Amino acid sequence: xxxxxxxxxxxxxxxxxxxxxxxxxxxxxxxxxxxxxxxxxxxxxxxxxxxxxxxxxxxxxxxxxxxxxxxxxxxx
Amino acid sequence: xxxxxxxxxxxxxxxxxxxxxxxxxxxxxxxxxxxxxxxxxxxxxxxxxxxxxxxxxxxxxxxxxxxxxxxxxxxxxxxxxxxxxxxxxxxxxxxxxxxxxxxxxxxxxxxxxxxxxxxxxxxxxxxxxxxxxxxxxxxxxxxxxxxxxxxxxxxxxxxxxxxxxxxxxxxxxxxxxxxxxxxxxxxxxxxxxxxxxxxxxxxxxxxxxxxxxxxxxxxxxxxxxxxxxxxxxxxxxxxxxxxxxxxxxxxxxxxxxxxxxxxxxxxxxxxxxxxxxxxxxxxxxxxxxxxxxxxxxxxxxxxxxxxxxxxxxxxxxxxxxxxxxxxxxxxxxxxxxxxxxxxxx
Numbered sequence: 001x002x003x004x005x006x007x008x009x010x011x012x013x014x015x016x017x018x019x020x021x022x023x024x025x026x027x028x029x030x031x032x033x034x035x036x037x038x039x040x041x042x043x044x045x046x047x048x049x050x051x052x053x054x055x056x057x058x059x060x061x062x063x064x065x066x067x068x069x070x071x072x073x074x075x076x
Numbered sequence: 077x078x079x080x081x082x083x084x085x086x087x088x089x090x091x092x093x094x095x096x097x098x099x100x101x102x103x104x105x106x107x108x109x110x111x112x113x114x115x116x117x118x119x120x121x122x123x124x125x126x127x128x129x130x131x132x133x134x135x136x137x138x139x140x141x142x143x144x145x146x147x148x149x150x151x152x153x154x155x156x157x158x159x160x161x162x163x164x165x166x167x168x169x170x171x172x173x174x175x176x177x178x179x180x181x182x183x184x185x186x187x188x189x190x191x192x193x194x195x196x197x198x199x200x201x202x203x204x205x206x207x208x209x210x211x212x213x214x215x216x217x218x219x220x221x222x223x224x225x226x227x228x229x230x231x232x233x234x235x236x237x238x239x240x241x242x243x244x245x246x247x248x249x250x251x252x253x254x255x256x257x258x259x260x261x262x263x264x265x266x267x268x269x270x271x272x273x274x275x276x277x278x279x280x281x282x283x284x285x286x287x288x289x290x291x292x293x294x295x296x297x298x299x300x301x302x303x304x305x306x307x308x309x310x311x312x313x314x315x316x317x318x319x320x321x322x323x324x325x326x327x328x329x330x331x332x333x334x335x336x337x338x339x340x341x342x343x344x345x346x347x348x349x350x351x352x353x354x355x356x357x358x359x360x361x362x363x364x365x366x367x368x369x370x371x372x373x374x375x376x377x378x379x380x381x382x383x384x385x386x387x388x389x390x391x392x393x394x395x396x397x398x399x400x401x402x403x404x405x406x407x408x409x410x411x412x413x414x415x416x417x418x419x420x421x
Contacts, residue, residue, distance in 0.1 A: 035234060036117055039301050043345050046309055055302020 001068070007044045008064065011037065023064040035059070045071060078259040079322065083205040084251040085407060087414030089143035090244045090370065090377040091135045093126040094419050099237070106233050114237050119340020123240030123365030125225035130421045133165040135243025136219035137178040138420040143217075143245045144179070146414050151180045155213035157187040158203050160196035160220040160369045162398070163227065164189060167277075175219065186213070193271075194336045194397025195261075196220050196369030197244075198405045201393070202259045204248040214250040219243070222368035227273055229296035238339060239297075240365030244373035247414075258322045258406040260315055267400030270303035307400050308342055313350050315394060319404035327352060330406075331389040332380070336396055337361035337371040371395075377417040387411055 009019040013030040025033040038058045045053055051074040053067075061067045099121060102111050115121070126135065136159065144151070157179075159172040166174070172187035181187070186207075192199050197220045204216035221243030228236045274281040275294040283289040292298055312335070320326060327333070333352045335343060340361050347357050358379045367374050372393050383389065389409045396402040 031113075035301055036113055039117065039305050039341070042302060042305050042309070043341070046345070046349070052306050052309055054306060055300065058302065 004044065004048050007048065008041070011040050011044065019064070021063070021065040021068055024062070025064065025066075026062055033059075033061075041067065049075065051075060078202070078261070080205050080209050080257045080259075081254045082250055083208040083248055083257060084255045085201070085409060085413060086247040086249050087143055087147050087416070088244060088246045088373050088376050089139045089146070089414070089416040089418070090242055090374045091138045091142075091418055091420040092124045092240075092242045092364065092374075093130055093135065094421050095125050095127055097123050097125050102233070102237060105230060110233060111237065114233050117339060117341045118238045118366075119343075119362050120238055120240070120365045121362045124242070126223045126241040127421060130223070131165045132161050132163045132221045132223045132241075132243055133159075133171040133174050135223070135241070135420065136161075136221045136245060137175045138418070139221075139243050139245035140175065140179055140217055140219060142416055142418060143247055143414070146416060147247055149215060149247060152182050153215050154179070154181050154185055154217055156204070156207050156216040157181060157185060158190060158200050158216065158218050159188070160190045160192055160200045160218065161222055162191060162193045162196075162368065163223045172219075192399070192401060193222065193368045194338065194371070195395035195399065195401040195403040197372045198259070198393050198395040198403030199261060199401075200369075201246065201248065201405050201407070202261060202403065205257060205259070208248065208250050216248045218246040218248060220246070220369040220373060222370060224297065224366075224368055227295070227297050229293045232292065232296070234301060235297050235299050238366045240367045242364060242367040242370040242374050244370045244377070246373055255408050256323070256406075257408065258319060260318045260322060260404040262315075262402050264400040267303065267307055270300040270307070271398040272298055274298065304338070304397065305342060308338070308346065308396055309349070311400070311402050312346050312394060312396050315396065315402055315404045316350050316392065319392060319394075319406050323406040325390070325406070327356070329390060330356060330392050332356050332358055332383075333392045333394070334358050334372050334375045335394045337364070337375060338366055338397060374417075377415045381415045381417070385412060
């Protein structure tokens with residue numbers, strides 16, 4: 001998951017130290033959690049975990065933990 | 077199934093309109109940062125849009141004339157004309173009839189339209205090959221093009237920045253000497269409403285029941301980027317694997333892989349996932365945008381002009397998108413296959 005947080009930090013242009021499961025996706029200051037961020041996150045998840053998550057579910061995530069839950073539900 | 081030996085591509089010619097649109101054009105409608113954010117994903121720096129007086133049929137007919145002149149193909153020798161587009165000149169008659177007249181083709185020529193977009197070129201080559209293999213034609217013109225700029229919503233940054241216009245013509249001919257080609261084609265109608273113009277024709281799509289269409293113009297192209305990306309991830313790598321297996325080849329045997337130029341982010345991801353080396357992976361979306369059914373032939377004409385001058389080439393062509401529809405073609409090009417590119421209105 002460390003690799004995933006590194007990629008999310010890069011994508012959202014955030015300091016790596018604040019990217020963890022509690023990151024609030026509704027309060028991002030630089031790169032918003034919009035359709036562009038969602039598509040990029042789909043790519044990150046595919047690359048790291050070799051799974052696909054659907055865009056609508058991803059768009060509805062409020063915290064990074066929600067994204068992690070989606071990933072885990074696809075992995076199982 | 078779909079393994080052939082009698083048809084060969086003799087040449088390809090593309091026409092692009094003269095009106096060049098840089099990214100600065102969109103600063104009238106969007107903040108520069110907003111444009112830059114989209115461009116980071118799509119990778120388009122310039123695209124060309126047809127004027128009001130220029131149709132897809134015009135661009136493809138111009139390409140066909142140039143191609144026939146360069147190959148010295150007389151109008152009387154064309155047995156079939158296949159016109160692939162999602163932006164026809166008319167609902168009726170078929171635009172292929174209009175082009176038939178422009179090219180002065182003969183009455184025994186079989187001419188018809190095919191409504192396909194991103195996968196259209198590979199389907200077009202397959203159809204031409206099938207006609208030749210079935211002895212229904214010796215020479216086929218496959219015309220593929222779109223003028224999607226005429227149906228984009230200029231207030232929707234997710235679509236208006238990505239599309240460019242272009243028209244192409246490809247000459248496919250019966251070959252006395254065996255020339256292997258292989259195709260893998262498919263469809264999944266589950267994806268029909270993720271890349272759609274919901275209104276303007278005669279079907280009914282309930283946009284009120286689909287929240288994605290809130291504040292969208294239903295007479296313009298709607299694209300659900302995440303759904304398109306997921307479809308692509310799930311389909312294209314497997315398509316390449318199937319195609320190479322059918323051709324009993326590996327990516328090492330292929331000279332170039334030409335993918336439909338949907339957006340740069342997707343192309344880079346697919347290239348990595350499919351492990352296609354950089355020197356085999358052609359890209360031109362930065363220069364022309366997503367030209368829909370014309371994107372693969374335009375890639376040939378813009379990036380391959382000098383590459384067949386010294387040797388035969390093996391190509392993999394992968395079209396995928398609207399429908400969902402997908403098509404893969406494994407083809408051989410002989411040395412000195414003709415490629416041409418022009419600006420025409």
